[in-house]
Amino acid sequence: MIFHKPVLLKEAIESLKIRANGKYMDATIGGGGHARAIIEEGGIVLGIDQDPEAIEYVREKSKFKIQNSKLVLVRGNFLDIKEIAHLNNFEKPDGILFDLGISSYQLDESGRGFSFLRNEPLDMRMSKDSELTAWEIVSRWNKDELYQIFSKLGEEPNSRAISDSIVRARRLRPINTTGELADVVAESVRGKKTGRLARRHPATRIFQALRITVNRELENLEKGLKGGFEILAGGGRLSVISFHSLEDRIVKSFFRKLVFSGSAELTNKKPIVPKIQEIRENRRARSAKLRTIEKI
Numbered sequence: 001m002i003f004h005k006p007v008l009l010k011e012a013i014e015s016l017k018i019r020a021n022g023k024y025m026d027a028t029i030g031g032g033g034h035a036r037a038i039i040e041e042g043g044i045v046l047g048i049d050q051d052p053e054a055i056e057y058v059r060e061k062s063k064f065k066i067q068n069s070k071l072v073l074v075r076g077n078f079l080d081i082k083e084i085a086h087l088n089n090f091e092k093p094d095g096i097l098f099d100l101g102i103s104s105y106q107l108d109e110s111g112r113g114f115s116f117l118r119n120e121p122l123d124m125r126m127s128k129d130s131e132l133t134a135w136e137i138v139s140r141w142n143k144d145e146l147y148q149i150f151s152k153l154g155e156e157p158n159s160r161a162i163s164d165s166i167v168r169a170r171r172l173r174p175i176n177t178t179g180e181l182a183d184v185v186a187e188s189v190r191g192k193k194t195g196r197l198a199r200r201h202p203a204t205r206i207f208q209a210l211r212i213t214v215n216r217e218l219e220n221l222e223k224g225l226k227g228g229f230e231i232l233a234g235g236g237r238l239s240v241i242s243f244h245s246l247e248d249r250i251v252k253s254f255f256r257k258l259v260f261s262g263s264a265e266l267t268n269k270k271p272i273v274p275k276i277q278e279i280r281e282n283r284r285a286r287s288a289k290l291r292t293i294e295k296i
């Protein structure tokens with residue numbers, strides 16, 4: 001099973017300037033692709049993931065044959081990065097990587113309803129610690145609440161029509177699965193202009209909005225970056241791979257403030273994006289952006 005193919009692998013590892021026996025935190029270990037490369041370069045890794053299946057995969061199923069002394073695994077939320085580092089004697093790491101979003105495993109195989117291409121229960125939780133599910137939002141939130149998340153977190157131009165349709169449809173019959181939701185969304189935008197992303201399935205941005213809400217992705221990112229930068233060693237690097245404009249905006253503005261206050265330097269003026277070859281081989285890479293800062 002391919003759990004996840006790491007995006008911008010070479011670029012991310014180079015960005016961290018790994019040195020032998022340096023301490024590195026992988027805040028989103030997923031299938032361990034980036035972490036393994038850091039270890040191969042001589043680094044020691046503390047890997048975090050909020051999804052127990054990712055931790056279990058890296059610990060037991062992957063071919064990640066490495067000495068335990070080189071890798072510590074913690075199931076947790078990167079929002080608590082400071083506490084996790086402290087509890088695991090990982091104060092002042094030399095580098096931290098955040099590779100945001102979900103893994104291919106979560107999207108395609110977890111059965112948790114991340115993809116509208118499958119018919120699965122509407123869940124979308126990366127970790128069962130969270131009580132809120134996509135089902136709860138789709139079934140219980142009112143029209144205006146739905147509109148707010150679809151327009152802000154999905155940047156969906158037809159958010160009004162889609163929220164209206166969901167509320168109407170669920171009065172007739174519950175919307176329990178990703179397939180049922182995707183059908184309601186497709187039906188509500190039939191014949192409408194869907195803008196520059198018209199070739200995408202109309203549910204793409206609705207699913208994005210639900211996933212971000214369920215997992216509190218933007219709040220966690222803000223807190224995770226802040227905590228990560230606080231513990232980073234002087235001269236250490238913080239690299240973030242983002243996959244959509246809302247995430248990238250948070251990273252960019254956080255980095256800009258640090259540079260402005262003289263606490264960090266950007267290693268590249270512009271974000272690093274994948275080469276065409278990588279995008280051809282891995283469609284998931286197409287929207288990736290890597291930004292890095294070095295702490296002064």
Ligand SMILES: C[S@@+](CC[C@H](N)C(=O)[O-])C[C@H]1O[C@@H](n2cnc3c(N)ncnc32)[C@H](O)[C@@H]1O
Nearest residue numbers: 006028030031032033034049050051077078099
């Ligand atoms: C894109 S994957 C990482 C892939 C990894 N770099 C690799 O090479 O296999 C993102 C991972 O981050 C995890 N994740 C997302 N948000 C998180 C958070 N707030 N705290 C901890 N893990 C998180 C997800 O569960 C997922 O496994």
